[in-house]
Amino acid sequence: MAHVLGQNQYGKAENRIVRVYRDSTRHEIKDLNVSVSLQGEFEDVHLTGSNANCLPTDTTKNTVYAFAKEYGIESAEAFGILLARHFVEDTERGVVHSARIRIEEYTWNRIKTPDNTSRFIGSEEVGHSFVRDGGEVRTCEVVYDGRTDTVQVISGLKDLVVMNTTNSEFWGYIKDKYTTLQEAYDRILATQVTARWKFSYTGRDNEPQPNWNRSYQHVRRHLLEAFAETYSYSLQQTLHAMGTRVLNNRAEVDEVRLELPNKHHFLVDLSPFDLKNENEVYYAADRMYGLIEGTVHREGVVPVIPVV
Structure with a gap:
């Protein structure tokens, strides 16, 4: 009886990334857990071991960190769309058909003084001390399908x-x-x-x-x-x-x-x-x-x- 390779995908899971914005003394933080999963023309890597159509998972990890620097992280959803489109549209020979990006975002709040006031040094607010919320986690999932040019966003x-x-x-x-x-x-x-x-x-x-x-x-x-x-x-x-x-x-x-x-x-x-x-x-x-x-x-x- 013949065997057939069914649905398959691969990627890099749980890329932990913290992006700090230091444009002033009042810093901002984005703290994400990003997972990348790709589908496409990957039969040969399974059946023959040829990696000609395989984008290394290490590359997908590096892309997450590089994009955080180059483009910033305005929101988890926008960052997910940016990554998904890149992996489908910019991977050579168009071997990636669709990309799924899953993101968890962790919230940090500023640590306040005992009297609940802002702290200042001179005329500048000190905004570099944070406490992470122990409660809810924000999530999103972005799928971009290059064959239909459609994006699906689930927050x-x-x-x-x-x-x-x-x-x-x-x-x-x-x-x-x-x-x-x-x-x-x-x-x-x-x-x-x-x-x-x-x-x-x-x-x-x-x-x-x-x-x-x-x-x-x-x-x-x-x-x-x-x-x-x-x-x-x-x-x-x-x-x-x-x-x-x-x-x-x-x-x-x-x-x-x-x-x-x-x-x-x-x-x-x-x-x-x-x-x-x-x-x-x-x-x-x-x-x-x-x-x-x-x-x-x-x-x-x-x-x-x-x-x-």
Whole structure:
């Protein structure tokens, strides 16, 4: 029986890069984790060992660092598009058909003085001390297909932990002989949000790029506002409200996919100590957890964000 080489790709994963801007004493930082994956005419390198069509993964790594210096990093999305187009359009003989760039961005905040004021030396602000946020991570994935001259951009975030201490219920569910969960009419609702959203941007015909940084901040805000303002009867309902809020307010977004693990908080039984627990003391369970996932997209749009 003959064997056929199927889908294949290669690249350099997790290139950690920190770009420091030193244009003044108030420095700026971009801290990224960049992964490159290429698809194209790579049959020979698999079947015969010929490397004639192989761009070394070390070269892709070097390109990431060189582009950070030459072009700077305005946003993860713009940097990803720049890299993806380069690997497809500038690799010799056009052997690369498509390039996928995955980026995680880590946020750093300035360290403030104890009185929360800016520090100055003479008339210059001192802006070279930072503390890295321990919470959410900004993400993006860019795919450029040279055969159709189209760009697909999926932005996102992960590890955004949120909690409502009230305005959440869960009752009226199916019950069978294995059901032990008690109905709740006032509960804590907490989750660790992973969100990804696809832009309508395709990059064709000199289409202007969205303001990626502004769009990220607004999408994040709408996700948080929907979580905070929704009186929840289930985490599924909250998921739908979060995705809908983004689509109602951000015209550049076509699809939102959310993964919401239910970070369960259980009331602790304090009766052995002759104490009443009036929704005040909880046990926070990290495992096991309910995992709620779903996609909200515009009517007529075919969803493309994969389940990870």
